[in-house]
Amino acid sequence: MFFSHIYVEREAAEYATARAILPRFSQSVPISISHYKDVFCRRGQNFTRQKRRPQLILAVKREDYFHRGSRMCDGFGQDNFIYTTQIMNCPFDCAYCYLRGLYGSANVVIFVNPEDTLQAVANSLPAFICVSYDTDLLAFEALTGYVRRWLAFCAARPEAVVEIRTKSAAFHSIAGFDALPNVQLAWTVSPDSVIERFERGTPGLNARLADMRRALEKGWRVRLCVDPIIKTRGWEQDYRAAAQTIRAALPMERLLGVSVGCFRVSKTHYARMEKLEPFSEIFGYTMEERDGTIGYPDEAEMIAMTRAWLTGGAL
Amino acid sequence: MIYFCAALFLEARPFIERYQLQKTSALKNMQIFQGPAASLIISGAGPTRAAAAVAHLLTLISPEHCPGNNLGHLFVNVGLAGSIVFPQGEIVLCHKLTNTFTGYDFYPEIPFGHGFREGALGSFGHSIRAESLPYDLADMEGAFVFEAAEFFLPLHQIVCLKVVSDQFAPRDVSAETAAAVMRRAADPIAAWIDRETARLDGAANRFFFSPEELEAMERVRQNLFLTRAMCLALEKACQKAKSREENILSVLAEAAGSGRGGKNASKPIYARLMRQLSPTQK
Ligand code: SF4
Numbered sequence: 001m002f003f004s005h006i007y008v009e010r011e012a013a014e015y016a017t018a019r020a021i022l023p024r025f026s027q028s029v030p031i032s033i034s035h036y037k038d039v040f041c042r043r044g045q046n047f048t049r050q051k052r053r054p055q056l057i058l059a060v061k062r063e064d065y066f067h068r069g070s071r072m073c074d075g076f077g078q079d080n081f082i083y084t085t086q087i088m089n090c091p092f093d094c095a096y097c098y099l100r101g102l103y104g105s106a107n108v109v110i111f112v113n114p115e116d117t118l119q120a121v122a123n124s125l126p127a128f129i130c131v132s133y134d135t136d137l138l139a140f141e142a143l144t145g146y147v148r149r150w151l152a153f154c155a156a157r158p159e160a161v162v163e164i165r166t167k168s169a170a171f172h173s174i175a176g177f178d179a180l181p182n183v184q185l186a187w188t189v190s191p192d193s194v195i196e197r198f199e200r201g202t203p204g205l206n207a208r209l210a211d212m213r214r215a216l217e218k219g220w221r222v223r224l225c226v227d228p229i230i231k232t233r234g235w236e237q238d239y240r241a242a243a244q245t246i247r248a249a250l251p252m253e254r255l256l257g258v259s260v261g262c263f264r265v266s267k268t269h270y271a272r273m274e275k276l277e278p279f280s281e282i283f284g285y286t287m288e289e290r291d292g293t294i295g296y297p298d299e300a301e302m303i304a305m306t307r308a309w310l311t312g313g314a315l
Numbered sequence: 316m317i318y319f320c321a322a323l324f325l326e327a328r329p330f331i332e333r334y335q336l337q338k339t340s341a342l343k344n345m346q347i348f349q350g351p352a353a354s355l356i357i358s359g360a361g362p363t364r365a366a367a368a369v370a371h372l373l374t375l376i377s378p379e380h381c382p383g384n385n386l387g388h389l390f391v392n393v394g395l396a397g398s399i400v401f402p403q404g405e406i407v408l409c410h411k412l413t414n415t416f417t418g419y420d421f422y423p424e425i426p427f428g429h430g431f432r433e434g435a436l437g438s439f440g441h442s443i444r445a446e447s448l449p450y451d452l453a454d455m456e457g458a459f460v461f462e463a464a465e466f467f468l469p470l471h472q473i474v475c476l477k478v479v480s481d482q483f484a485p486r487d488v489s490a491e492t493a494a495a496v497m498r499r500a501a502d503p504i505a506a507w508i509d510r511e512t513a514r515l516d517g518a519a520n521r522f523f524f525s526p527e528e529l530e531a532m533e534r535v536r537q538n539l540f541l542t543r544a545m546c547l548a549l550e551k552a553c554q555k556a557k558s559r560e561e562n563i564l565s566v567l568a569e570a571a572g573s574g575r576g577g578k579n580a581s582k583p584i585y586a587r588l589m590r591q592l593s594p595t596q597k
Contacts, residue, residue, distance in 0.1 A: 004425065004427070005410065005425055007422070029410065029425075029433055031410055031411055031422070031435070032411075033411075033420065033422070034420065038420055038422065039422050042422060042470060043465065043470075044465055044468070044469045044470040045424070045469070045470055045471075046469055046470070046471055049424075049471055050424075053427055055425075232559075233559055233560055278554060279523045279554060279557070279558050280558060281558040281559055281560070283555065283558065284555040284556070284558035284559040284594065285555075285559070285594050286593070286594055
């Protein structure tokens with residue numbers, strides 16, 4: 001991970017997290033700012049261009065320590081489903097990522113006061129908490145140590161159930177911790193053809209599966225997410241083959257669950273995303289709007305087929 | 316197209332010569348020079364003139380109407396600045412610009428691998444003489460120019476390059492010395508600008524459709540008497556079909572070949588073409 005410039009809120013510079021992160025980028029140019037939005041929310045930014053060489057912004061989170069889950073996310077039937085945003089943006093670059101529609105900037109914002117978020121969540125328990133939202137928290141673990149903080153939080157609070165979703169192969173950064181019954185590690189996987197074309201910078205399928213296996217062996221509760229399924233020419237063959245690879249690599253019966261979903265985003269985000277990469281195959285297929293969400297018209301069949309392949313059913 | 320904005324003639328002169336610009340018009344205190352690759356305006360100092368000059372230049376020679384469809388353009392504010400951090404003659408790329416009237420800070424996108432020193436610039440409405448300032452550099456237009464240029468161009472196409480002339484005491488430097496400092500800095504600045512615009516042009520001209528595909532679309536347009544709306548729909552359908560790695564050339568050629576029977580006869584051919592271009596996997 002390299003950032004040529006690091007924008008540091010004056011207030012953020014005082015925090016221990018900032019003091020730990022800054023020396024690791026001694027080659028980067030530090031620029032002092034008043035508020036992260038002065039940089040992150042500038043008009044006229046080009047997300048795709050920035051994504052090639054993102055900069056880092058260190059900021060203090062002053063409000064909205066957590067949010068209620070959106071209806072587009074799987075809250076796994078939990079009533080108090082909340083998510084936190086301790087980092088905005090992600091080290092990976094998935095062409096279908098909704099962050100492209102959500103943010104005007106591809107720069108990474110790390111909020112340096114995770115303790116305030118933890119405190120706010122502690123006051124709102126019991127809850128199911130997605131902590132790797134709007135980012136890939138585990139992929140940043142070596143830099144921030146935020147996942148370890150959540151593990152310590154959960155160890156002391158059984159009424160908190162935390163999901164850490166990732167596409168990384170960074171399980172090693174928490175491998176020294178004992179498995180916790182109220183922490184779910186969720187890996188999103190895709191066929192290698194999709195990874196190569198649309199998930200720039202992410203580890204391949206086998207690397208993710210190897211991490212999942214290691215986590216299961218260590219007793220962690222592990223969820224498999226084949227979500228989003230991306231339609232491409234010949235997607236069926238690719239997903240069928242990936243399902244076979246997954247079944248061969250994982251003891252499926254030991255998984256906490258398998259989530260399957262198709263590419264879907266809000267109408268506003270879809271329009272912005274398509275504008276950024278109009279020639280991508282992601283946007284080459286017929287889409288349909290349902291209640292403000294854009295998705296494939298045949299998503300139910302796609303999900304059913306993928307589920308069957310994952311469970312070894314014929315179809 | 317490269318757009319230059321400089322406050323003084325002595326700051327602009329090396330670029331007028333290098334890019335062989337000709338004077339094309341003059342407002343009061345605001346001269347414009349143009350050439351095939353660059354345009355330049357001399358704004359005069361201070362916030363009002365800076366904003367007026369930028370708006371005038373970018374409206375007169377609008378990036379949207381220049382070749383490259385707004386993508387390959389670069390707007391450069393070049394000029395002298397005072398500094399006690401950097402020595403005389405140093406070229407500094409400004410990574411933070413402060414409008415000292417309003418207190419607003421502006422953060423340009425930093426071009427990758429530019430090779431210059433970087434610093435924070437404070438822009439004042441008057442000439443300043445100071446022992447120290449909370450900025451690496453001080454001038455009389457940079458932040459104002461940037462603020463105005465932001466209305467016309469994306470952030471990554473606006474840069475502010477300052478050449479250090481004095482230590483926050485501009486009157487101590489003669490016009491000859493200032494001109495010499497600027498002349499020496501002009502070569503490395505222009506060399507970088509040429510590289511950067513070539514890079515931006517390259518990115519802008521990575522066309523999606525091949526010349527053959529564009530020609531086939533044009534033949535379809537003519538032979539099927541397409542309206543503008545139909546053309547746009549056809550282009551979008553071709554874009555999506557090509558993104559799915561389908562061979563659009565053959566279906567376009569077939570449609571163009573069968574469409575010479577007048578407007579009414581063309582309608583079903585157009586409808587069939589659009590069906591052929593739409594995805595088979597629904
Ligand atoms: S890993 Fe997730 S958050 Fe990161 S770019 Fe991909 S989809 Fe977006």
